[in-house]
Amino acid sequence: MHEWMGDNGHTPHIVVDARVDGVNVPREHVKDGKIILNISDTAAHNLKLTNSAVSFRARFSGVPFDVWVPMQSVLGIYARETGQGMIFSHDADTADQKIRDTEADSPRSRPHLKLVK
Numbered sequence: 001m002h003e004w005m006g007d008n009g010h011t012p013h014i015v016v017d018a019r020v021d022g023v024n025v026p027r028e029h030v031k032d033g034k035i036i037l038n039i040s041d042t043a044a045h046n047l048k049l050t051n052s053a054v055s056f057r058a059r060f061s062g063v064p065f066d067v068w069v070p071m072q073s074v075l076g077i078y079a080r081e082t083g084q085g086m087i088f089s090h091d092a093d094t095a096d097q098k099i100r101d102t103e104a105d106s107p108r109s110r111p112h113l114k115l116v117k
Helices: 002-007 091-104
Strands: 012-017 033-039 045-049 052-059 061-069 075-078 085-086
Touching: 002 012, 002 075
Parallel strands: none
Antiparallel strands: 012 033, 012 075, 045 052, 052 061, 075 085
């Protein structure tokens, strides 16, 4: 997604849950436990995207900072220009169980279709 956004002239941003253990971001920029990080090539120097983490060096209010974000803390990625992107679910099994529980709680009714000849 990051590469595709950059190739198409968009600015990729990630939404990070700053409360996850191991997240190293400037805390003064965290709001409601989350931080939005610009990971474009011009903003994120020495950007490394791996299966385990996102790391780079960036300036926050003019002060350089080494960012480390474990992949499990990344909530989503989107393009600043369009707002389009992806939201990641790290707990798919729990989400599936909640859907099944909700379906089980709702009573099934007969279809409201009528056969027309």
